[in-house]
Amino acid sequence: MSEIRLMKGNEATAEASIRAGCDAYFGYPITPQSEIIEYLSDQGRKRGMIVMQVESEVAAINMIYGAAGAGARAMTTSSSPGISLMQEGISYIACAELPCLLMNVNRGGPGLGTIQPSQGDYFQSVKGGGHGDYHLIVLAPASVQEMADFVYLGFDLADKYRNPVLLLTDGALGQMMEKVIFPDYDPKAHKLPKPWATVGKNSNRPPNVITSLHLHSDEMEKINLRLQEKYRKIEANEVRYELMNTEGADVVMIAYGLTARICQRVIELGMQSGLNVGLMRPITLYPYPYEILAKLSEQVNGFFVVEMNAGQMVEDVRLGVNGKVPVGFYGRMGGVIPTAEEILHSLQLFMKSIAVKEKV
Amino acid sequence: MSEIQVPTNGMEVVWEKPKTLTDTRMHYCPGCGHGVVHKVLMEVIADLGIQDKTIGVAPVGCSVISYNYMNIDMQEAAHGRATAVATGIKRVLPDKLVFTYQGDGDLAAIGTAETIHACNRGENFLIIFINNAIYGMTGGQMAPTSLLGMVTSTTPEGRQVETQGFPIKITEMVATLPGTYYITRQSVHNPTAVRYLKKAVEKAFKHQLDKKGTCLIEVVSNCPSGWKMNPVEANKWLEQNMFPMYSPGDIKIEGKLVEKKPTTTPDKKETKL
Numbered sequence: 001m002s003e004i005r006l007m008k009g010n011e012a013t014a015e016a017s018i019r020a021g022c023d024a025y026f027g028y029p030i031t032p033q034s035e036i037i038e039y040l041s042d043q044g045r046k047r048g049m050i051v052m053q054v055e056s057e058v059a060a061i062n063m064i065y066g067a068a069g070a071g072a073r074a075m076t077t078s079s080s081p082g083i084s085l086m087q088e089g090i091s092y093i094a095c096a097e098l099p100c101l102l103m104n105v106n107r108g109g110p111g112l113g114t115i116q117p118s119q120g121d122y123f124q125s126v127k128g129g130g131h132g133d134y135h136l137i138v139l140a141p142a143s144v145q146e147m148a149d150f151v152y153l154g155f156d157l158a159d160k161y162r163n164p165v166l167l168l169t170d171g172a173l174g175q176m177m178e179k180v181i182f183p184d185y186d187p188k189a190h191k192l193p194k195p196w197a198t199v200g201k202n203s204n205r206p207p208n209v210i211t212s213l214h215l216h217s218d219e220m221e222k223i224n225l226r227l228q229e230k231y232r233k234i235e236a237n238e239v240r241y242e243l244m245n246t247e248g249a250d251v252v253m254i255a256y257g258l259t260a261r262i263c264q265r266v267i268e269l270g271m272q273s274g275l276n277v278g279l280m281r282p283i284t285l286y287p288y289p290y291e292i293l294a295k296l297s298e299q300v301n302g303f304f305v306v307e308m309n310a311g312q313m314v315e316d317v318r319l320g321v322n323g324k325v326p327v328g329f330y331g332r333m334g335g336v337i338p339t340a341e342e343i344l345h346s347l348q349l350f351m352k353s354i355a356v357k358e359k360v
Numbered sequence: 361m362s363e364i365q366v367p368t369n370g371m372e373v374v375w376e377k378p379k380t381l382t383d384t385r386m387h388y389c390p391g392c393g394h395g396v397v398h399k400v401l402m403e404v405i406a407d408l409g410i411q412d413k414t415i416g417v418a419p420v421g422c423s424v425i426s427y428n429y430m431n432i433d434m435q436e437a438a439h440g441r442a443t444a445v446a447t448g449i450k451r452v453l454p455d456k457l458v459f460t461y462q463g464d465g466d467l468a469a470i471g472t473a474e475t476i477h478a479c480n481r482g483e484n485f486l487i488i489f490i491n492n493a494i495y496g497m498t499g500g501q502m503a504p505t506s507l508l509g510m511v512t513s514t515t516p517e518g519r520q521v522e523t524q525g526f527p528i529k530i531t532e533m534v535a536t537l538p539g540t541y542y543i544t545r546q547s548v549h550n551p552t553a554v555r556y557l558k559k560a561v562e563k564a565f566k567h568q569l570d571k572k573g574t575c576l577i578e579v580v581s582n583c584p585s586g587w588k589m590n591p592v593e594a595n596k597w598l599e600q601n602m603f604p605m606y607s608p609g610d611i612k613i614e615g616k617l618v619e620k621k622p623t624t625t626p627d628k629k630e631t632k633l
Contacts, residue, residue: 066445201411
């Protein structure tokens with residue numbers, strides 16, 4: 001039965017993971033996401049989940065490898081420095097094609113950085129992070145509700161494509177409290193059979209082996225080609241985004257997660273000062289919604305990208321726009337959350353620079 | 361790789377390869393201990409009738425593709441992470457039998473944290489630890505267990521305490537942890553030693569079936585290629601040089617440390633290799 005609760009984003013993710021039938025959680029505390037392991041240590045254990053606080057993020061991600069390889073729905077969560085530690089394991093998981101759910105509650109970096117929210121891990125999340133040619137499916141929630149909803153979606157996509165899925169969120173979404181609805185979800189109806197899992201060999205089949213090692217280059221290339229074929233399928237089927245006020249807009253802002261929430265306010269403020277701006281919010285950061293950008297490029301005078309970093313997603317926007325119209329950027333770093341007013345100011349300068357007149 | 365055909369000419373079959381070993385020809389160097397340990401491990405799994413519920417974890421090192429030889433479900437772990445991977449498997453499949461198979465670099469250098477914490481949690485699986493005091497796969501570099509004075513490709517003048525520290529006795533270290541139940545050091549340098557090893561492996565799997573906690577079997581082994589010796593010389597060198605540092609025998613039985621004479625403590629005495 002569906003249920004309405006008032007919760008922090010981190011808690012909503014934890015609660016959703018229990019409802020999504022996550023069998024095992026392995027993690028290591030790090031601010032600003034420790035509520036997840038705390039919530040699961042209580043609620044998860046009481047409701048039958050294996051929940052372990054382990055010696056490091058390195059150990060945690062390799063336990064995910066083992067558990068996912070044994071057929072379980074497995075999840076770990078961390079924040080930026082911890083996610084960096086996991087990159088080796090994530091690369092192995094991607095190559096061995098193990099379905100699992102990861103979440104990065106992004107904080108400011110580089111280094112130990114700050115515990116304040118950031119979007120500085122975009123490149124790490126969508127362009128690799130670990131070694132080799134691989135992709136995670138990356139979902140970017142923009143509300144506490146989506147921090148819950150994307151847990152179900154994430155596990156389902158992971159199982160469907162045998163691919164690790166990353167929820168990329170930030171410290172503000174993890175810590176903020178909002179209303180969240182938990183829908184009916186029957187894990188049994190969603191979990192797919194995993195005949196490849198290592199659960200003990202029976203006499204009717206050859207041994208199942210989970211590995212990312214293929215010493216001969218022709219064999220390894222076959223694995224690479226299979227992965228790439230899967231990524232093309234994901235790119236064709238799983239692009240998700242949200243459009244707001246793009247119909248007839250002069251300029252469309254592009255922002256994901258927390259900054260997309262702030263940009264909704266910028267649309268309102270813009271209207272008050274006679275600006276006609278819209279918003280395209282990517283929900284999947286990989287696969288990236290390039291196509292809608294190409295389409296919008298035919299209709300608008302420019303795009304304006306807002307991020308809490310030095311300009312990372314803006315590179316993907318430029319790829320999608322392909323030089324057809326100007327692309328502006330506004331970013332804050334170091335854990336600073338930009339205000340709607342400062343974004344509007346920067347947007348106005350951009351619009352002036354590309355000669356879009358305010359309609360007063 | 362092709363199956364090895366042996367003409368039997370009506371001879372009586374006195375020993376057969378267990379069905380837990382595949383027909384793939386092993387890639388190990390002549391005289392290497394890995395093949396023997398694989399055989400012993402798989403014989404025990406066949407004898408105990410647990411092939412269908414055993415999951416192995418291969419390391420990074422010479423035995424990285426041991427899953428090609430072991431006819432059971434297996435996972436290949438990142439370097440040093442075998443006990444973390446095994447933890448993931450065992451926690452979600454508590455009624456299955458799990459073992460890791462790791463070398464000295466994997467278990468006692470890059471994987472030290474995972475090894476110690478798996479043992480400290482008392483993870484109910486078996487760790488097989490092959491100690492040949494050298495990195496075989498990468499071409500004979502120093503291992504954390506390399507002896508003082510031992511010449512390797514990264515200690516061309518012999519391992520020195522001042523720069524490389526002491527050889528690590530990780531088996532004795534984990535024996536001090538309450539999570540471990542059965543800790544023993546065995547070898548495969550002669551037929552008697554092989555029979556002792558088999559008994560130890562049997563015992564460890566039985567403990568796992570009884571959910572007793574972590575069992576670790578160190579196998580003092582050789583590396584003729586890395587040591588630059590022929591197999592006979594290597595086994596002789598093993599007895600003369602490895603055993604004084606890594607003395608064979610049980611270290612912990614049924615959760616209790618075995619009282620015995622202290623083994624040689626590392627000093628600056630040089631070992632010539």
